Amino acid sequence: MKKRDPRAHWFLLAFGCFLLACILLMNGYVNGAVGEVPRKPVDESGQAPPEVTQGGPVVSAKDGELRSVRMPRKTVALTFDDGPDPRWTPQILDVLKKHDARGSFFMVGGNVAKHPELVQRVLAEGHEVGNHSYTHADLADAPDWRIRLELSLTQRALSGAAGVKTRLMRLPYSGSPLGTTGAQWKAAQVVGEAGYLVVFTDGDTKDWQHPGVEAMVQSAVDSTKGGRGAIIMLHDAGGDRAEVVKAVDQIIATLKPRGYEFTTLAEALKLPKSEVAATDGEQMIGQTLVFTQSLAQWLVTAMWVLFGIAGAAAVLRLLVLLVFAHLHVRKVKERNLDRRPISPFLTVIVPAYNEEVGIEATLRSLQDNDYPGELEIIVVDDGSTDRTAEIVRAMEGNGLRLLGKKNGGKPSALNAGIDAARGEIIIMMDGDTVFQRDTLRKLVQPFADPKVGAISGNAKVANRKGLWGRWQHIEYVIGFNLDRRMFDLLQCMPTIPGAIGAFRKEVLDAVGGLSEDTLAEDTDLTMAISRSGWQVVYEETAIAWTEAPSGLHQLWKQRYRWCYGTIQAMWKHRSSLREPFGRRCLSYLTVFQVLLPLIAPAVDVYTLYGVLFGDPVKSLVIWLVVVLLQAGAAAYALRLDREKVQPLWALPLQQFVYRQLMYLVVIQSLVTVVTGNRLDWQTIRRTGTFSDPNSAVGRHMASENRKEQKAEEDKTATHA
Structure with missing residues (x-):
C-alpha cells in the first residue's frame, strides 16, 4: 500500500517560519531597528520643573513624591553606560581593579543578553549594575507602554544573566539635572513610578565625542572642585573606548591622592544594595530571553x-x-x-x-x-x-x-x-x-x-x-x-x-x-x-x-x-x-x-x-x-x-x-x-x-x- 504524500511538514514549516519571524523581529528590536523613537530637539520639549533641574542627580519620583540627593563630599561614582562590551568593559574592570575602585554600570538589556558572563564579572568584583533600557532607545518621546517594556525586558535579561534585578535606572541620552527636558522628565516619572531611582550626572565627559584623554580627565576633575562629590558619566560600549580606558586610569590616579573615594552609588548614598535577587520564575524567564536573543543573533549571523x-x-x-x-x-x-x-x-x-x-x-x-x-x-x-x-x-x-x-x-x-x-x-x-x-x-x-x-x-x-x-x-x-x-x-x-x-x-x-x-x-x-x-x-x-x-x-x-x-x-x-x-x-x-x-x-x-x-x-x-x-x-x-x-x-x-x-x-x-x-x-x-x-x-x-x-x-x- 502506498503511503500518502506527506502534509504535516507544511504545518511544521509554517510554524518554523513564524518562530523565525518572531526571533528576527526580536533581534531587530534589540538592535534598535524596530520601534526606534525619533528624538525631538530640546527646544521643542521644554524644561523639567525646578525641583529637578536644581536638585541632585539621583531622583526618586515614587508615589508622586519628588526627592533628590547629591553625592557626599569627596565621593565619586564612576558610571559607565551602554555596556557590557566584550572588548572595553573588561579593560575598564581591570583599571578599576588596579586602583581598588568600584563603579556603577548602566547596562543595555540587549547587551546583557549577549554577554551574560560580563554581567557576572561586574557583580563578582563588587560593582553595581543599573538599567539603561533594552535597546538604548530615546525614551523621552516614547509612550508609557514602551518605557515599561524597555525596563521589564532589561530586568528579565539581568535575571537570566546573573539572577538579579536592579533599583537603578538611567535614561539613554540624559545628562545633568540642569539639562533635563520636559519630555525626559515625563519619561523619568514613569520610571520612578516603576520603583527605580533615576540617575543623572554631575560631570559628563562627553567621551562619545572623542575629545581626547586630557579633556575627559579635566572635565571629571572640574566636576569635583572644592571637594564636591560627583557622578561622572562615561561609556564602556558604543564605539572605540580606548580613550575612556586611559581616562579612567588618570581620573582615579589624579583624585585618589586628594582623598577622593571611588565607590558605587548605593554605598555612597547609604542606600540598600542596588541589586536584589530574582525569583526562580524570573530567572527562568530571563534565561529564556537570553537564550532566545543568542539564538536570534546566531540566526542572523548564519x-x-x-x-x-x-x-x-x-x-x-x-x-x-x-x-x-x-x-x-x-x-x-x-x-x-x-x-x-x-x-x-x-x-x-x-x-x-x-x-x-x-x-x-x-x-x-x-x-x-x-x-x-x-x-x-x-x-x-x-x-x-x-x-x-x-x-x-x-x-x-x-x-x-x-x-x-x-x-x-x-x-x-x-x-x-x-x-x-x-x-x-x-x-x-x-x-x-x-x-x-x-x-x-x-x-x-x-x-x-x-x-x-x-x-x-x-x-x-x-x-x-x-x-x-x-x-x-x-x-x-x-x-x-x-x-x-x-x-x-x-x-x-x-x-x-x-x-x-x-x-x-x-x-x-x-x-x-x-x-x-x-x-x-x-x-x-x-x-x-x-x-x-x-x-x-x-x-x-x-x-x-x-x-x-x-x-x-x-x-x-x-x-x-x-x-x-x-x-x-x-x-x-x-x-x-x-x-x-x-x-x-x-x-x-x-x-x-x-x-x-x-x-x-x-x-x-x-x-x-x-x-x-x-x-x-x-x-x-x-x-x-x-x-x-x-x-x-x-x-x-x-x-x-x-x-x-x-x-x-x-x-x-x-x-x-x-x-x-x-x-x-x-x-x-x-x-x-x-x-x-x-x-x-x-x-x-x-x-x-x-x-x-x-x-x-x-x-x-x-x-x-x-x-x-x-x-x-x-x-x-x-x-x-
Missing part, C-alpha cells in the same frame, strides 16, 4: 553566511554558464562545418494519455515536415479515456499508426513504441508538443558522429501569455538551455527532455529501454546512456514548442514530479560519482538543484531583514545588482536562442513568487524522499495551446517555418 554563499554561488553559476554558452556557440559552428547531412530512418514515438486537446496539432506538425528520409510515427495510446484514440485513427496513414495498450504510465508506453519501431533512430516527444518543419531534420544531424548515442533538442514554452508563462519561458531559456550548453561541452548531459529527444535504437536496446524506477524516466535514461560510454549532445536549432502549465497548481504538480524524479535518478546513479560523468553531473545537480535551493531562501530572508531592520538602501542595492546580473545573463541567453528580450520585464517579479515556489518544490521533494513516500505519476491538464492555428503561437510557428523554408530555398539557389 543567514548572513548563507546569504554570502548562496549569492556567490548563484553569481558564479551565471558567469560559468555564460562562458560555456559562448564556447558552445563556437564549438557548434566548428562542428557544423565538418558535419555531412544525414537522413536515417526515423521512428517518432508519441506517448498519449487523454491528449485529445492537443494531439491533432502535435501530429499535424509531424506530418508537415521537411525531413528527406524515411519516417514513421507511432502514437502509443496508454489507455486514454477521452477521444485521443479516435482522433489518431482518423489521421492514420502515410507512416502514422496507432498502438493501443492498457494504462501503465509513460515509460511503459514509450517502451511499447520502441519495441514496435522499425527506424534506426528513435525520436521521443510529448503529446502536448509540436515540432517546427525543420525540427526532425536538424535534430538527427549530430548522429553523423558515430560516438553520439542520444541528442537533446531545444524545448521552448509556447503559451507565454501571463506571468506564469513568461516566468517559465525565462526559466527554460536560462535554467534549462544554458545548462544544456554547458553539459554538452563537459559531456555530462543529465536529461534529455521528454518534449524532444533522439536516440539510436541500438543504444536504447543496450540500456534496456526506459526504466520505471523513477518518475524522471528521461533523466534516468539519459544518465544510463551517458554512463554506457555514448555521447549525449545538445542540438539548439531543433526546436520543440511545449505547453507549459498555465496555473500554480498544475505547475506545482509538474515541478514536484520533476524534482522528486531527478532526486530518485541521482540516487539510483550515485555510484557514477566514481566516474567522470558523475563527478561533473551529479556534483553540479547536488549543489545547484538541491543544496542551493535549500539555502537560497536565506537570500530573501536576509534581504527582507536588511530592508526592515538594517540599511534598506544597501540591501536593495545588493538585490538589484543580483537581478541585473540575472537580467544580463537572460538577455544573452535569449539572444542565443533568437528570442525577443521583452519578457525580461517579468524577471524582477519572478524573484517574489516563482523562485520561492521552486524552493518549496525542492523541500517537498526531499521530505517525500526522506520519509520513504512514493509519489504517484501526476498528469498535467492541457489547455489546447496549439489547437488554434491563428493563435499567437500558431502565427509564430508559421512565421518561423516560412523563414526556414526561404533560407533553404536561398541556399539551394546559391548552390545552383
Whole structure:
C-alpha cells in the first residue's frame, strides 16, 4: 500500500517560519531597528520643573513624591553606560581593579543578553549594575507602554544573566539635572513610578565625542572642585573606548591622592544594595530571553553566511554558464562545418494519455515536415479515456499508426513504441508538443558522429501569455538551455527532455529501454546512456514548442514530479560519482538543484531583514545588482536562442513568487524522499495551446517555418 504524500511538514514549516519571524523581529528590536523613537530637539520639549533641574542627580519620583540627593563630599561614582562590551568593559574592570575602585554600570538589556558572563564579572568584583533600557532607545518621546517594556525586558535579561534585578535606572541620552527636558522628565516619572531611582550626572565627559584623554580627565576633575562629590558619566560600549580606558586610569590616579573615594552609588548614598535577587520564575524567564536573543543573533549571523554563499554561488553559476554558452556557440559552428547531412530512418514515438486537446496539432506538425528520409510515427495510446484514440485513427496513414495498450504510465508506453519501431533512430516527444518543419531534420544531424548515442533538442514554452508563462519561458531559456550548453561541452548531459529527444535504437536496446524506477524516466535514461560510454549532445536549432502549465497548481504538480524524479535518478546513479560523468553531473545537480535551493531562501530572508531592520538602501542595492546580473545573463541567453528580450520585464517579479515556489518544490521533494513516500505519476491538464492555428503561437510557428523554408530555398539557389 502506498503511503500518502506527506502534509504535516507544511504545518511544521509554517510554524518554523513564524518562530523565525518572531526571533528576527526580536533581534531587530534589540538592535534598535524596530520601534526606534525619533528624538525631538530640546527646544521643542521644554524644561523639567525646578525641583529637578536644581536638585541632585539621583531622583526618586515614587508615589508622586519628588526627592533628590547629591553625592557626599569627596565621593565619586564612576558610571559607565551602554555596556557590557566584550572588548572595553573588561579593560575598564581591570583599571578599576588596579586602583581598588568600584563603579556603577548602566547596562543595555540587549547587551546583557549577549554577554551574560560580563554581567557576572561586574557583580563578582563588587560593582553595581543599573538599567539603561533594552535597546538604548530615546525614551523621552516614547509612550508609557514602551518605557515599561524597555525596563521589564532589561530586568528579565539581568535575571537570566546573573539572577538579579536592579533599583537603578538611567535614561539613554540624559545628562545633568540642569539639562533635563520636559519630555525626559515625563519619561523619568514613569520610571520612578516603576520603583527605580533615576540617575543623572554631575560631570559628563562627553567621551562619545572623542575629545581626547586630557579633556575627559579635566572635565571629571572640574566636576569635583572644592571637594564636591560627583557622578561622572562615561561609556564602556558604543564605539572605540580606548580613550575612556586611559581616562579612567588618570581620573582615579589624579583624585585618589586628594582623598577622593571611588565607590558605587548605593554605598555612597547609604542606600540598600542596588541589586536584589530574582525569583526562580524570573530567572527562568530571563534565561529564556537570553537564550532566545543568542539564538536570534546566531540566526542572523548564519543567514548572513548563507546569504554570502548562496549569492556567490548563484553569481558564479551565471558567469560559468555564460562562458560555456559562448564556447558552445563556437564549438557548434566548428562542428557544423565538418558535419555531412544525414537522413536515417526515423521512428517518432508519441506517448498519449487523454491528449485529445492537443494531439491533432502535435501530429499535424509531424506530418508537415521537411525531413528527406524515411519516417514513421507511432502514437502509443496508454489507455486514454477521452477521444485521443479516435482522433489518431482518423489521421492514420502515410507512416502514422496507432498502438493501443492498457494504462501503465509513460515509460511503459514509450517502451511499447520502441519495441514496435522499425527506424534506426528513435525520436521521443510529448503529446502536448509540436515540432517546427525543420525540427526532425536538424535534430538527427549530430548522429553523423558515430560516438553520439542520444541528442537533446531545444524545448521552448509556447503559451507565454501571463506571468506564469513568461516566468517559465525565462526559466527554460536560462535554467534549462544554458545548462544544456554547458553539459554538452563537459559531456555530462543529465536529461534529455521528454518534449524532444533522439536516440539510436541500438543504444536504447543496450540500456534496456526506459526504466520505471523513477518518475524522471528521461533523466534516468539519459544518465544510463551517458554512463554506457555514448555521447549525449545538445542540438539548439531543433526546436520543440511545449505547453507549459498555465496555473500554480498544475505547475506545482509538474515541478514536484520533476524534482522528486531527478532526486530518485541521482540516487539510483550515485555510484557514477566514481566516474567522470558523475563527478561533473551529479556534483553540479547536488549543489545547484538541491543544496542551493535549500539555502537560497536565506537570500530573501536576509534581504527582507536588511530592508526592515538594517540599511534598506544597501540591501536593495545588493538585490538589484543580483537581478541585473540575472537580467544580463537572460538577455544573452535569449539572444542565443533568437528570442525577443521583452519578457525580461517579468524577471524582477519572478524573484517574489516563482523562485520561492521552486524552493518549496525542492523541500517537498526531499521530505517525500526522506520519509520513504512514493509519489504517484501526476498528469498535467492541457489547455489546447496549439489547437488554434491563428493563435499567437500558431502565427509564430508559421512565421518561423516560412523563414526556414526561404533560407533553404536561398541556399539551394546559391548552390545552383
